[in-house]
Amino acid sequence: xxxxxxxxTGHELAGMVAAGDVSAVEVTDSVxxxxxxxxxxxxxxxxxxxxxxxxxxxxxxxxxxAGERLxxxxxxxxxxxxxxxxxxxxxxxxxxxxxxxIPPYSATVAERMAAAGLPLLGKTNLDEFAMGSSTENxxxxxxxxxxxxxxxxxxxxxxxxxxxxxxxxxxGLGTDTGGSIRQPxxxxxxxxxxxxxxLVSRYGLIAFASSxxxxxxxxxxxxxxxxxxxxxxxxxxxxxxxxxxxxxxxxAKLDEGIDGLKIGVVKQIxxxxxxxxxxxxxxxxVSILEKLGAQVGEVSLPTFDYGIDIYYLIAPSEAxxxxxxxxxxxxGLRIDAPDVLSMNSRTRAAGFGAEVKRRIMLGTYCxxxxxxxxxxxxxxxxxxxxxxxxxxxxxxxxxxxxPSSPTTAFAMGEKLQDPLTMYLSDVCNxxxxxxxxxxxxxxxxxxxxxxxxxxxxxxxxxxxxxxxxKAAYAFEQELAFDAKPPIWSAx
Ligand code: GLN
Numbered sequence: 370x371x372x373x374x375x376x377x378t379g380h381e382l383a384g385m386v387a388a389g390d391v392s393a394v395e396v397t398d399s400v401x402x403x404x405x406x407x408x409x410x411x412x413x414x415x416x417x418x419x420x421x422x423x424x425x426x427x428x429x430x431x432x433x434x435a436g437e438r439l440x441x442x443x444x445x446x447x448x449x450x451x452x453x454x455x456x457x458x459x460x461x462x463x464x465x466x467x468x469x470x471i472p473p474y475s476a477t478v479a480e481r482m483a484a485a486g487l488p489l490l491g492k493t494n495l496d497e498f499a500m501g502s503s504t505e506n507x508x509x510x511x512x513x514x515x516x517x518x519x520x521x522x523x524x525x526x527x528x529x530x531x532x533x534x535x536x537x538x539x540x541g542l543g544t545d546t547g548g549s550i551r552q553p554x555x556x557x558x559x560x561x562x563x564x565x566x567x568l569v570s571r572y573g574l575i576a577f578a579s580s581x582x583x584x585x586x587x588x589x590x591x592x593x594x595x596x597x598x599x600x601x602x603x604x605x606x607x608x609x610x611x612x613x614x615x616x617x618x619x620x621a622k623l624d625e626g627i628d629g630l631k632i633g634v635v636k637q638i639x640x641x642x643x644x645x646x647x648x649x650x651x652x653x654x655v656s657i658l659e660k661l662g663a664q665v666g667e668v669s670l671p672t673f674d675y676g677i678d679i680y681y682l683i684a685p686s687e688a689x690x691x692x693x694x695x696x697x698x699x700x701g702l703r704i705d706a707p708d709v710l711s712m713n714s715r716t717r718a719a720g721f722g723a724e725v726k727r728r729i730m731l732g733t734y735c736x737x738x739x740x741x742x743x744x745x746x747x748x749x750x751x752x753x754x755x756x757x758x759x760x761x762x763x764x765x766x767x768x769x770x771x772p773s774s775p776t777t778a779f780a781m782g783e784k785l786q787d788p789l790t791m792y793l794s795d796v797c798n799x800x801x802x803x804x805x806x807x808x809x810x811x812x813x814x815x816x817x818x819x820x821x822x823x824x825x826x827x828x829x830x831x832x833x834x835x836x837x838x839k840a841a842y843a844f845e846q847e848l849a850f851d852a853k854p855p856i857w858s859a860x
Contacts, residue, residue, distance in 0.1 A: 373399060374396050375396075375399045375400045375536045378589050378592070379442050379445040379539045379588065379589075380441065380442075380592050380593055380596060382396050382445050383439070383440075383441055383444055383445050386429065386439065386444035387433075387443065389433070392426070393427075393429035393433075393486075393488065394426045394427055396426070396445070396446065397422050397423055397426035397490075398423070400422075400446045400490060400536070400537065401423075401446075404419070404491075406859065407515070407537060410856065411512060411513050411518070411535050412494065412512050413448075413494060413512050413529075413535065413538075414491045414492065414493055414494065415451045415459075415463065415491075415492050415507075415509055416458060416459050416491050416492040418458055418489055418490060418492070419490065421489055422446055422490045425486075425489060428486075429488070432486070440486055440600075441596050441599075441620075442485050442486065442487055442540070442593075443485065445486075445487050445488075445539050445540055446487065446489075447487040447488070447490065447538055447539065448489075448490050448492070448493045448529055448537075448540075448541040449493065449529075449541065450493055450529050450541070450542055451495055452495055452499055453478060453492075453542060453584065454479065454573040454574070454575065455472060455475050455476070455479050455489070456474050456475040457471060458471070458489070458492060460472050461509075462497065462499070463494060463506070463508055464497045464508055464725070465702060465719065465720050465722070466695045466701045466702045466717070466720030466721060469701075472573070474573060476572060476574055476584075477572045477573055477601075477605045477607060478542060478569060478573070478574070478584045481601050482542065482597075482600055485600045487540070490532075490538050493512075493526075493528030493529045494507050494511075494527060494531075495525045495526055495529075496524045496525035496527070496549075496724070497721070497722045497725050498575065498688070498692065498725055499526075499546055499582075500577065500725055501524045501724055501791065502525070502784075502792075502794045502795055503523065503527065503779070503784065503785075503791065503794075504524040504527030505782070506722060506724045506725075508722055511527075514531060514556065514854075515531050515557065515854040515856045515857075516558065516778065516820070516854040516856075517778065520779060520821065521556070521778055521780075521783075522557050522778065523552045523555065523556035524553055525544075525546075525553075526543025526544060526545070526549050526550050526554075526561075527557075529542065529553070529587045530553035530554050530556070530557040533557070533589060534559050534589075534854055535856055536857060539593075540587070540589075540593055541587040542586065543561065543584070543586075543587045544577075544585070545561075545563035545585055545798075545802065546577050546578050546684060547581060547684060547795050547803075548794075548798025548799060548802065550562065550585050551773050551798050551808060552773065552774050552810070554587055555772075555773030555774045555810040555822065555823070555826070556774060556777065557778075557854075558822030558850075558852070559587055559588065559589055560588045560589065560594045560809065560811055560812070561585070561588075561809060562585045562807070562809035562834075562837075563801070563802070563807060563808050563809065564583050564584075564598060564602065564807050565612075565807040565834065566583055566610070566805035568602050568603075568614075568616075568807070568834070569584050569585065569602055570584075570601075570607065570608040571584070572607040572608045576687075577691065578683065578685075580683070580687060581680075581683070581684060581803070584601065585597075585598065585601075591811060591838060591841045591842040591845045594841075595619035595620045595623060595838050596620060598834065598838075599616070599618070599619050599620065602619075603616045612832075614832065617834075619834060621835075622835055622838075622839045623838060623839060623842040626661065626662065626839075626843055627661050627662060627840050627843045628661070628662030629663075630664070630768070630836075631663070631664050631767045632658055632666075632766060632767065632768055632769070632770055633667065633762055633765065634655060634665060634666070634668065634771070635669075635673065635762075635770070635771045636670075637669065637674055638673060638771035638772065638796070642775050642793070642796075643772055643775045644776045644777070644818075646818040646823070647772045647774070647776060647777065647823050648772075650814040650815075650823040651771075651825060653813070654814075655770070658770070658840075658844060661844070666766070668762045668766060672758045672800075673758070673800050676755065677792055677796055678751075679752055679755065679799075680799040682744050682747075682748035683748050683803070684728070684732075685729070685735065686736050688729065688732050689732025689735075689736065690732070692725070695716070695717065696713045696716065696717070697717075698713075701716075702716055702719065704718075727788065735748075752803050755800055755803050755804055756805070759800075759801075759804045759830065760830075767836055768827055768833065768836060768840055769828040769829075770825060770827055770828070771826045772797055772823065772824070772825065773798070773810035773824030773826040774794060774797060775793070775794065775796060775797065777822065777823060801828050804831075805831055806828065806830055806833070807828070807833055807834050807837060808827065809826070809827050809837055809841055810824040811827065812845075812848075813848065813850070814848070814850060827840055827844075
């Protein structure tokens with residue numbers, strides 16, 4: 370049976386568009402029809418922008434007709450997590466406080482993706498302000514995992530991961546502060562890459578924790594992840610933390626293979642409540658990497674166990690400061706009151722959800738006089754220890770691996786009443802974020818217990834993306850994982 374257009378990867382579609390086999394409008398229409406079919410079940414989108422996507426696609430077709438050379442992702446319909454500002458298109462961060470917010474400008478990543486010719490299908494769901502691991506904290510209802518609609522897609526970029534997994538977008542952008550690209554990618558059976566801090570501009574991302582936030586690709590294969598990263602990476606004068614380094618060609622070395630590469634299995638992560646079913650797939654992944662010629666050994670990073678504790682002091686502290694701007698005066702929701710202070714507090718009481726309030730309180734507490742040294746400063750010092758642990762490990766290994774998540778996707782509602790268990794689902798992801806380094810999740814099969822996808826996480830030192838993509842690509846090609854969620858064949 371021939372594939373429908375929406376079933377193809379981005380590089381395949383862009384190739385077809387560039388060769389003139391199909392038009393960008395035909396590709397976009399195919400994905401829009403697909404969206405209409407499955408969106409009522411999956412609820413990946415907060416604001417679909419089908420007409421905008423068609424107009425974007427028409428522009429690509431005109432450019433081609435005029436003889437312009439198209440980029441490697443031109444004509445590939447995309448989605449953006451709804452925390453990425455888009456000029457003229459509502460950007461809510463899945464919060465009531467930004468319910469009617471239409472940004473007057475676009476994030477640099479949104480601009481770069483648009484300039485590369487990717488039609489915008491819409492803005493996808495997330496945990497409010499990217500705080501969560503299941504997308505259940507969205508003020509607009511949860512997204513369902515396309516592999517089992519009774520389960521969560523992970524989070525916070527659950528909408529983007531579910532959309533890409535269900536065929537409702539070919540590629541997407543998420544953001545990752547402490548796992549929010551990698552964990553949902555792992556739980557939805559797609560590829561998700563968190564770039565090195567500073568490699569991708571944060572300009573126009575609605576800030577959660579500014580020392581950790583990074584935008585990155587969510588795609589169906591590693592080659593697409595490399596191409597999307599290529600599109601968004603690189604210096605941006607509008608972001609003072611943006612790195613000046615030249616951007617390498619991320620696709621150039623994909624085929625090089627990993628013979629002789631030294632890969633470390635992080636001992637601590639494999640001990641952290643990782644389910645038997647995930648461990649089984651992970652062990653097989655290790656054998657595949659060995660078969661490909663990598664030298665795999667165990668490595669101990671003792672401070673890993675403190676990752677979650679450190680993260681939940683630093684991230685809420687930064688969030689409490691970043692979210693102070695939502696006071697009902699300049700933009701977003703306003704609940705009127707007789708005086709300004711009551712207006713501020715009523716607006717914030719009505720506009721933020723429970724998890725966001727919890728983080729604001731935690732963060733405000735950590736930063737308050739008398740507790741700053743005991744909590745915030747101590748967490749910053751411990752953060753340095755994590756980085757040093759990584760530095761030591763990278764003296765002996767080129768890259769490190771772990772499962773992407775300790776379990777497969779959990780049931781809707783299962784962890785909602787217990788924030789601490791929810792926080793623990795990022796145990797594999799948080800350390801690399803604290804170290805400012807890059808990491809990605811690649812599918813490594815489905816669980817024998819529940820048939821849900823399992824992901825493997827590749828971690829590299831800062832700016833090690835070329836090596837990471839090469840290893841991920843070699844692994845992906847050898848595993849040849851081609852299972853699809855049941856909804857894939859729904860028509
Ligand atoms: N799940 C983590 C949290 O709740 C990470 C979120 C993220 O990376 N945006 O903070």
